[in-house]
Amino acid sequence: MKQQIIVSGLGGQGVVFATRLLAHAAMETGHPVLTSENHGMAMRGGTIISHVKIGAFHSPLIRQGHADIGLFLNRENLGIHGGMMKDTGTLFVNTPFPGAYRHCDATGLAMSAGAVVVANLVLLGFAVRTGGFFCTAGQLEDVIQRISPPKQLNLNLKGFRLGLEAQRSF
């Protein structure tokens, strides 16, 4: 089993947390995992990307045109990181506007849940519901339970479940 996932967004949107969730879910489901993320100056609102590689890889980076799944927290990033995707890859984009991708207004739903910061979890819930992931929604939810900071846990779960619901009605 090999799967390559990119998480693209802006510093502050929770790209790194989404990456950590996927990495933990991989370990829980018995897969070797390697991720790569941005820290430091790039985090101050700039464009950032995380790479998540599940399976027997050595390199933490995904090649151009090799990502199976793309989670885009910011639609404008499609022009920047869209080239990372395989032609057959699946794109999930946080936007109310339809396009050549599966979309969900994660920011809007997150605000309805009470905090824009959980847009990452909404999008993750929305995406994992498709069944194309290396793990199930339930396995990811277990990880959210386990690694969320206690203060943030309920909000994170609420966001994630809103994403799952959004996919059901899709």
Added chain:
Amino acid sequence: MSQNEERILMGNEAIGRGLVECGCEFIAAYPGTPSSEILSSAVKFVRETGVKTHLEWSVNEKVAYEAALACAYTGKRAAVAMKQVGLNVAADPFMRSAYLGTKGGFVLVAADDPGPHSSQTEQDSRFFALFANIPVFDPASPAEAKDMVKQAFALSEKYEIPVMLRPTTRVCHARQNVPCGRPEVLNRPPRFEKDPGRWIATPQFLPDLHRQLNEKMDRIAGEDALGPRAFRGDGSQPRRCVIASGVAFAHAYDLLADMGLLGRIDLFQVILPHPLHKGFIEEIRAGYDAILVVEETYPVIETQLINERVTGRRSGHIPNRGELTQDVVLSVLDKFLNRTPDPATRTAPEKGKRPSLCAGCPHRAAYWAIKTTFPGGIFPSDIGCYTLAMNFGAIDTCHCMGACISQAEGFYFAYADEKNPPAIVVSIGDSTFFHAGIPGLINAVLHRARFILVILDNATTAMTGNQPVPHLGITADGSPGRAVLIPDLLKACGVSFIRECDPYDMEALSRHLKEADRHCRSAEGGVAVVVTKHPCLLDHGARGNQAEFAMAVSEDCSGCRQCLEEFECPALVFNDETGSVEIDGTICVGCGVCVAVCPLGAIIAREK
């Protein structure tokens, strides 16, 4: 959590975990991307495992290095962690430590940043190891980095020599499942054995110490267990090999696997790029006609191979700058193996959004006041979040930690004989001031330079993840230290003009700055200091302690974009449809500072 298990660890966490598991009793660091999480994770693991270890965020890397090294003189294990340019600061104790050596294991972690992503150079610390003549390990993954910490301590103790571990950004900031074990409990009593010829080592002793160092390194170069790891081919690609180290090895391994060439061509992973294994150099010289070396960022292995059949950075086969991403390594391998590149030509990606100071950042307010008070001024600045003030033209220089104060002195004397010299206004963060700003300030005061120094005191080291600063009197593990206060330091440095204010009050700051300028230009004037105090909004609780306004933009907005270009708050966004600015409520923190920025008074703050 139990202590014998697999965990998801970031490379820096794996290194921190490795240090704790090795029974290291002293770990010092100064934060800097990509190394910062090494010490903070060591704090976490020390707490979790209950071992006894001194942990500190030192004032700078030189201090960290000297303190940790002395602890190792007593036979205990010690380590120091920094980013690559931090080693420039610690170069003085580092170079000599190769000659004098150590007693207990001493490991230096120097994290490189090929690219660079978050640094002022993309220098290769392995060259520093070659320069000092000490061994250096080059990990390809977080799990490997943790293993190499153990190997580094063992090697350091066997030869009484400092050992470097050199991860790069892609290892530091990768995550992986990493096996974790229980910390070794060494319980070594401190035993400092006086040995003046070694620990004082005046010049008469140095030729012999140098001889000993050379002998040690010669023996290490013969250690077979540290020689390159071979992934042999089946002979179908005779007399051709690929040599790689660090994350470049990881890229090369995966790419050769994708090409179906893994197990067909000879591939070597160099574990210890310096000293390069003697037998390996000979094997390569005798056995291969086409040799490709893939390493970051400089040709360290390639240089030691001394072989005209080697292709790499020196021969021009590999770009001599920039990060080796998989796509770069792919094109290098294609050329080396005479393969036709994949036809997949993709359009160049668009440029991403650049980072900027956070909404409500107190630095932005300070810079607005500085810029508008002194149009035409010269603005030396330094390293930290505030370097982002270059986006809106509020700073003119950034060189290395603490340089801005010395630069201001240089600018002052360059303009001193001019009829109407410009205002010189320096800005430096509190952590950077402690790190390397103080000697420059003493020098400027002594030589009667005249400029305004603004210390941007946000009570934290913000850019690297909010580590504590000396004037808070808090140490790395949260235990109390003794606070060293900035005004006390300024007075002791001979500064007579000191003002403090909250930069959110830009009118008051501007008044202080004008007064400071008059002081600089007065008969008895000198360096005038204004300390702007407002906590970083990323620090816990900071936002809760300040007023929050409901912000709006009225119809008076003409779309002139002054607030966007000159102030650059990410919460102010241009609406192309209406041709005017609006507030992004998801980002705005309601600080209200931007009200003063709009020339038409169109930005409105209401009490919430």
